[in-house]
Amino acid sequence: MTRRLLIVTLALVLTLAAQAKKETQDFVTQFITELQTTEGANENDYTCITVSPQMMERVLQMVKEKTLEDEDQIRGALTHVRSLRVFTARENSELYTAECKRLLERQTRHFKQVKTEATEQNENTNLWVREYNKQIVELVLINRVTGDDLLQIVNLTGNFDSEFVDELLKM
Amino acid sequence: MDYKYIEQLLERYWQCETTVAEERILREFFSQDEVPSSLATYRDLFSYEAEEQQTALGADFDSRVLEKIEEPVVSIRRNTWKMRTMPFLRAAAVVAVVAGIGFAAQRAFTVSDEPAVSYNYGAYQDTYTDPQVAYEQMSDALKLVSDGLRQAGLEPKDSVKSLNNEKL
Numbered sequence: 212m213t214r215r216l217l218i219v220t221l222a223l224v225l226t227l228a229a230q231a232k233k234e235t236q237d238f239v240t241q242f243i244t245e246l247q248t249t250e251g252a253n254e255n256d257y258t259c260i261t262v263s264p265q266m267m268e269r270v271l272q273m274v275k276e277k278t279l280e281d282e283d284q285i286r287g288a289l290t291h292v293r294s295l296r297v298f299t300a301r302e303n304s305e306l307y308t309a310e311c312k313r314l315l316e317r318q319t320r321h322f323k324q325v326k327t328e329a330t331e332q333n334e335n336t337n338l339w340v341r342e343y344n345k346q347i348v349e350l351v352l353i354n355r356v357t358g359d360d361l362l363q364i365v366n367l368t369g370n371f372d373s374e375f376v377d378e379l380l381k382m
Numbered sequence: 383m384d385y386k387y388i389e390q391l392l393e394r395y396w397q398c399e400t401t402v403a404e405e406r407i408l409r410e411f412f413s414q415d416e417v418p419s420s421l422a423t424y425r426d427l428f429s430y431e432a433e434e435q436q437t438a439l440g441a442d443f444d445s446r447v448l449e450k451i452e453e454p455v456v457s458i459r460r461n462t463w464k465m466r467t468m469p470f471l472r473a474a475a476v477v478a479v480v481a482g483i484g485f486a487a488q489r490a491f492t493v494s495d496e497p498a499v500s501y502n503y504g505a506y507q508d509t510y511t512d513p514q515v516a517y518e519q520m521s522d523a524l525k526l527v528s529d530g531l532r533q534a535g536l537e538p539k540d541s542v543k544s545l546n547n548e549k550l
Contacts, residue, residue, distance in 0.1 A: 218473045234502045262516045263506035269513040270520060285521050294503060297523055325534045338530045343499045352530040365523045365530075368501050379528040 238315070238322070238341075238351045239296040239366040245314055246307075257300040257307065257362075264293045287378040293369040304362035308355050311364060315339050315351070322351065340371075347371040385418055392424065 236244075239259060246252040262270070267289070274286050300307040315322050325338040335357060341349035352365040369375075391408055394400045400408070411417070412428035459465075510516045 214469075218469055218476075221473065234504075235499050236502050240502060240505070260509040260519060261506050262510070262520060263508050264503050266508045266510065266513065266516050267520075270517045273513045273517060285524060288524050289520065292520070292524075294501070294506065295520055295523055297519065336530050336533050338527075338534050341499070348499050350527065352527050354526060354530065363526065365526050367523070367527065376531060379524060379531055382525055382528040 237294070237296060237349065237366055237368055238339075239298050239364060242298065242311055242314055242364070245310065249306075249310055251303065251306050252310070253303070256302040257298060259299070260295075260297045262295040267293060267295075285382065288375055288382075291369045291371055291375040291378075292367050294367070296366040298362075298364040298366070300362040302360065304355055304357075304360045307362050308353065311353055311362075312337070322349075385421060388421065392421075 243259060246257075271289060274289065315324070322339045322341050325340060335355040337353040339351040339353070340347045341351075348368060348370065350365075350367045350371055352363075354363045354365070355361070356363075388408070388411055391400060391404050394404065395408060409428045409432060412421075412425045413432060417425050508516070510519065
């Protein structure tokens with residue numbers, strides 16, 4: 212009887228552990244983790260800003276209260292965003308850009324690049340998206356300014372539909 | 383007939399003073415068909431001994447005793463692979479049932495318009511405490527993304543399909 216009870220309890224614990232929702236790391240979190248083992252990467256080269264979903268709620272509340280007239284597009288787009296992370300490297304941008312692209316290319320199961328025809332204007336800009344159930348849930352923009360040795364990675368999570376794209380393109 | 387001698391023997395018998403020979407006399411006396419009524423009450427006592435001596439074990443006595451005292455037959459079952467793995471199979475069945483219920487419950491209670499990917503928001507540490515500063519950073523980031531989308535060749539009114547289908 213005790214043995215049976217033990218087996219059932221163990222089974223329940225294992226099941227609940229398996230049922231526990233697995234958390235996904237956003238791209239910038241993964242990237243910074245990756246940099247900790249990357250040769251040549253130095254924490255002093257880069258910074259990262261974070262706007263959490265809690266802060267996003269406060270921002271939306273503030274925007275609603277202030278009703279900034281000329282910021283309609285931003286307000287519209289903001290409602291689709293849950294979080295923002297911006298990675299900025301002001302040194303060794305070439306190294307970080309290469310590492311970032313390598314990480315994304317390793318994760319083609321999750322991230323897909325929005326392919327564009329290469330032009331002089333966009334050669335240093337790449338856009339990657341993560342989908343779930345045909346819905347874009349994460350957006351990664353890589354922007355490198357070679358002259359300034361600057362790399363910016365904008366990482367948004369949220370619900371990015373056609374309305375969001377339209378709002379952004381109007382900006 | 384004088385039964386004084388018998389009465390004396392009986393008296394000695396009650397006093398436990400009779401010899402084996404005297405007791406045999408008493409038994410023989412009481413085994414007679416006719417015993418005086420004054421002594422008839424003692425007849426059963428002496429005839430009981432004689433009757434009991436004739437009692438013998440039945441022919442099936444030994445077999446019945448042996449039947450009672452023999453050890454119960456224990457059947458030995460082989461501990462097969464199936465029997466050994468049965469507890470694990472049961473555990474797996476419980477896991478399957480609970481997982482099934484959990485999955486069904488999760489499906490039933492999931493809000494449909496929420497992205498099913500669960501991000502690590504719990505680990506986020508806000509850089510800013512002032513929503514105004516966060517808003518300004520957000521605006522800059524969105525403008526950067528807007529430029530990126532435009533550079534990707536998307537035009538206003540392009541649907542999200544442009545992002546997740548046609549351009550990929």
